[in-house]
Amino acid sequence: MNYVLVNDKDIYNGRYRGPLIECLEKSGATYQSIGLFDGFGSFLMFIAKSCGSSTIISSNLKSNIIFMVFFWKSGVVILNGLGRCKRQPAIRKLIVFLIWINQRKTLCVQNYLDYRYFRRYLSNNNLVWVPGSGGKKRSFGSNDADSIVVVSRDSKISLVSESISDYAALIPLKVVKLVGCSESIFRDCGFDRSRVFCVGYVKQDNLFDDGGTFFQPSGYGEGIPHSLVDALISGMPVVLHIRQIIEYGFYKFNWTYERNGNPYVLLDYSVNDYEQICESAIKAQFNELLGFAV
Numbered sequence: 001m002n003y004v005l006v007n008d009k010d011i012y013n014g015r016y017r018g019p020l021i022e023c024l025e026k027s028g029a030t031y032q033s034i035g036l037f038d039g040f041g042s043f044l045m046f047i048a049k050s051c052g053s054s055t056i057i058s059s060n061l062k063s064n065i066i067f068m069v070f071f072w073k074s075g076v077v078i079l080n081g082l083g084r085c086k087r088q089p090a091i092r093k094l095i096v097f098l099i100w101i102n103q104r105k106t107l108c109v110q111n112y113l114d115y116r117y118f119r120r121y122l123s124n125n126n127l128v129w130v131p132g133s134g135g136k137k138r139s140f141g142s143n144d145a146d147s148i149v150v151v152s153r154d155s156k157i158s159l160v161s162e163s164i165s166d167y168a169a170l171i172p173l174k175v176v177k178l179v180g181c182s183e184s185i186f187r188d189c190g191f192d193r194s195r196v197f198c199v200g201y202v203k204q205d206n207l208f209d210d211g212g213t214f215f216q217p218s219g220y221g222e223g224i225p226h227s228l229v230d231a232l233i234s235g236m237p238v239v240l241h242i243r244q245i246i247e248y249g250f251y252k253f254n255w256t257y258e259r260n261g262n263p264y265v266l267l268d269y270s271v272n273d274y275e276q277i278c279e280s281a282i283k284a285q286f287n288e289l290l291g292f293a294v
Helices: 010-016 018-027 038-052 060-068 089-101 112-121 157-167 184-189 226-233 242-247 271-276 281-288
Strands: 002-007 030-035 055-057 076-077 105-109 128-129 149-150 178-181 197-200 215-217 236-241 258-259 264-268
Touching: 002 010, 002 038, 002 215, 010 018, 010 030, 010 055, 010 112, 010 226, 010 264, 018 242, 018 281, 055 060, 060 076, 060 089, 089 112, 089 197, 105 112, 112 128, 112 281, 128 226, 149 184, 157 178, 157 197, 178 236, 184 197, 184 258, 215 226, 242 258, 242 264
Parallel strands: 002 030, 002 055, 055 076, 076 105, 105 128, 149 178, 149 215, 178 197, 215 236
Antiparallel strands: 236 264, 258 264
């Protein structure tokens, strides 16, 4: 069988769909990766594939919405969060309607709060929760073990900056190192530059070198952030807002947390507890969804 992985950009498939791609390769299936907004030619190729016999697997909100317009087409939709549309009721209603008319598709929802929301309005047996995209173990704290590391990007930092500033104000004896954003965007966010520092862009393998603790900011509607899963797999101390325990479904794993009189909590988990979010667990779910032998 031939599969087509559709994403906003082709590069995103390689970056975030590693476990899925490995499932396809091990099964012997052929696949093609398309970035829907990489150019007009890519968009036309997607239209042709959607009208053909290939099985489409789409990711990212814009690509998902476009693919679900082809309501008669079977396939898999990976909803990895609503992003900046999280608090827009019209977008949620649109997705509910699209799911309702796409009974032949399987919808994999990565954010547990989103999954619970859509399940409330839909009696669709093809609605499943897939907790993230799998993570990789990385070293951490090699440059500054006493700092807090935050991973973000230019397109969403303005939405999570308030959360970062709030947390930075609560840890006067430590500083926050922001990884993945440009200096120019960082300056526009109004951070207290004695408390929050911009590291800039680094290689994926070095994401956590500038801190010994990982902080997950809130404000952007993600599935389960890839960097958060990497931090958990790496055994880093992880701090996040108490609401995110529910949002990401961590309470389903029986993880506990420590509170210090504020809404930010330190996760209490063992490295043996991350089996539900590691790459092998995500691959097992995709193998089952796609009907591949393990």
